[in-house]
Amino acid sequence: MATNSAVDQSERLRRPAGIRSVWLGDTRVSFVPDGDVRLPPRGWLPDTTDEVWAGHRDYLDASGHLVASIGALLVENGDRALLIDAGFGPQTLPPDPGTPRGVIRGGALLGSLAELGRRPEDIEALAFTHLHPDHLGWAWHAAPGGDRPAFAHADYLVSEPEWAQRDLLAAHGMAEEITGLAPYVRTVTDGQEIFPGVRVRITAGHTAGHAEYVITSGSRRLIAFGDALHSPIQVDHPEWSAAVDHDPVLSADHRRRLVTELEEPDTFGFGIHFADVVFGQVRRDSDGPAWLPVDA
Structure with a gap:
């Protein structure tokens, strides 16, 4: 696996990810882009300061926002295929002044999947890290030209404690999404x-039943850590919880353990919101742990 120059990495922190793939033994994992969201940095990470961001301008786009990719992770083993998360779906929403969120857009996932040589019907199961709208989109929106979701043939795999809390989500404006998912859900x-080499790991903090997926093949493993981390800057500052974390203290405690685990040999991470550096490893430099992007 090859890494990129410091200049290229800085540019990639300010743009959404395109399709990227890495191999773990005989398993291919690929980021499937759907769109992106722009995040006000101090609103999203409220424990940061203006001084922090003045010293880390390389993380911010021209408008001063963190760039967060939105999409899914395709896991392929031979002819079999699993999808982890389902993007935001065919919609665009303007900034929401009531939340720490800028403009959010989706819609590219099915086309991205086709570029990777897969059709929705090839996906045998759709697994979720958690039940937030930017991870559910194509699981409940009707497919273009149809009246059912594109992945309605597949099992929707949701962690047992996450699904048990679904009424809380419905009470916070997600009743339509939860109703749309319900016929297809199987708890894990x-x-x-x-899936071959893919295990669930429940790591509550971001949500009450947030799940990670540990993918092992050959001598390598990849941890798809969902929203445990939203930006590579949190690798060096795991104490910075997102404003939307269900339990900021629990979330920070887990991030500290996760960063240490990502330093282990032959261990890689997948950060679904990590701009255009979604695959990487944690390596220490003079300033502490840092995210080192990795490409096939």
């Missing part, structure tokens, strides 16, 4: 293998 438990 901590440690369960859901």
Whole structure:
């Protein structure tokens, strides 16, 4: 696996990711882009300061926002295919002054999947890290020209504690999404293998039942850590929780352990919102742990 120059990495922090793939043994994992969201940095990470961002301008776009990619992770083993998360779906929303969110857009996922040589019907299961709108989109929106979601043929795998809390989500304006998911949901438990070499790991903090997926093939493993981390800057500052974290203290405690784990040999991470550096490893430099982007 090859890394990129410091200049290229800085540019990639300010743009959404395109399709990117890496190999773990005989398993291919690919980021499937759907869109992006722009995040006000101090609104999203409220424990930061203006001084922090003045010293880290390389993380911000021309408008001063963090760039967060939105999409899914395609896991392929031979002819079999699993999708983790489902993007935002065919919609665009303007900035919401009531939340720490700028403009958010989706819609590219099915085309991205086709570029990777896969059709929706090739996906045998759709696994979710958690039940937030930017991870559910294509699981409940009707497919273009149809009246059912594109992945309605597949099992929707949701962690048991996450699904048990669905009424809270419905009470916060997500009743339509939860109703749309319900006919297809099958709950999964901590440690369960859901696909060859893919195990669920429940790591509540961002949500009450947030899940990670540990993918192992050959001598390598990849941790798809969902929204445990939203930006590579949190690798060096795991104490910075996102404004939307369900339990900021629990979330920060988990991030500290996760960063340490990502330093282990032959261990890679997948950060679904990590701009255009979605695959990487954690390596220490003179300033502490840092995210080192990795490409096939």
